[in-house]
Amino acid sequence: xxxxxxxxxxxxxxxxxxxxxxxxxxxxxxxxxxxxxxxxxxxxxxxxxxxxxxxxxxxxxxxxxxxxxxxxxxxxxxxxxxxxxxxxxxxxxxxxxxxxxxxxxxxxxxxx
Amino acid sequence: xxxxxxxxxxxxxxxxxxxxxxxxxxxxxxxxxxxxxxxxxxxxxxxxxxxxxxxxxxxxxxxxxxxxxxxxxxxxxxxxxxxxxxxxxxxxxxxxxxxxxxxxxxxxxxxxxx
Numbered sequence: 001x002x003x004x005x006x007x008x009x010x011x012x013x014x015x016x017x018x019x020x021x022x023x024x025x026x027x028x029x030x031x032x033x034x035x036x037x038x039x040x041x042x043x044x045x046x047x048x049x050x051x052x053x054x055x056x057x058x059x060x061x062x063x064x065x066x067x068x069x070x071x072x073x074x075x076x077x078x079x080x081x082x083x084x085x086x087x088x089x090x091x092x093x094x095x096x097x098x099x100x101x102x103x104x105x106x107x108x109x110x111x112x
Numbered sequence: 113x114x115x116x117x118x119x120x121x122x123x124x125x126x127x128x129x130x131x132x133x134x135x136x137x138x139x140x141x142x143x144x145x146x147x148x149x150x151x152x153x154x155x156x157x158x159x160x161x162x163x164x165x166x167x168x169x170x171x172x173x174x175x176x177x178x179x180x181x182x183x184x185x186x187x188x189x190x191x192x193x194x195x196x197x198x199x200x201x202x203x204x205x206x207x208x209x210x211x212x213x214x215x216x217x218x219x220x221x222x223x224x225x226x
Contacts, residue, residue: 032212032213032214034215043118043204043219044155044202044217046215098160098162100157
């Protein structure tokens with residue numbers, strides 16, 4: 001069974017204080033790993049897709065990396081508007097169709 | 113802009129009164145999904161359509177049904193809502209083939225059951 005574990009559950013940062021969120025996964029053949037941002041009361045907003053170990057993607061202050069066991073979402077010099085819940089999800093060969101397995105998320109708060 | 117649209121954004125229903133949530137997309141994606149998300153939890157897949165083929169998750173209650181009349185629209189029907197069905201309902205779409213691709217989510221419908 002596919003498993004996704006995100007840590008920490010919650011993270012408080014000061015504006016400008018860089019940090020990383022972790023997503024550890026156990027899957028039978030990774031087909032893709034996805035990062036989403038979710039604001040309260042809204043649907044998840046797509047950030048990145050990573051397909052293979054060693055792959056990296058960047059967008060503004062965010063950078064996602066992937067190894068064979070985990071993914072990191074690095075946040076450089078965060079701003080208060082980066083406050084949100086960040087969700088990690090995997091798609092594996094074990095699951096049928098296109099079913100994503102989500103982690104529980106990391107709730108990020110950036111204080112001014 | 114191409115997008116996933118959900119209506120209504122907020123829905124209030126009474127215990128046992130059927131309700132229908134709708135989703136439309138302008139992305140021309142062939143796969144559409146319905147998720148249920150409760151407070152502080154990860155989204156939980158209820159079912160998805162791969163083109164016209166309906167795929168139900170094993171643990172999705174019979175109370176939940178779905179219809180996809182065409183590529184652009186998909187509906188979630190809750191036949192007899194219970195208090196435990198109060199949640200955010202998320203619609204998502206993706207494209208497959210050449211491979212299972214990124215799922216794009218709509219803004220969600222917040223369902224309240226009185």
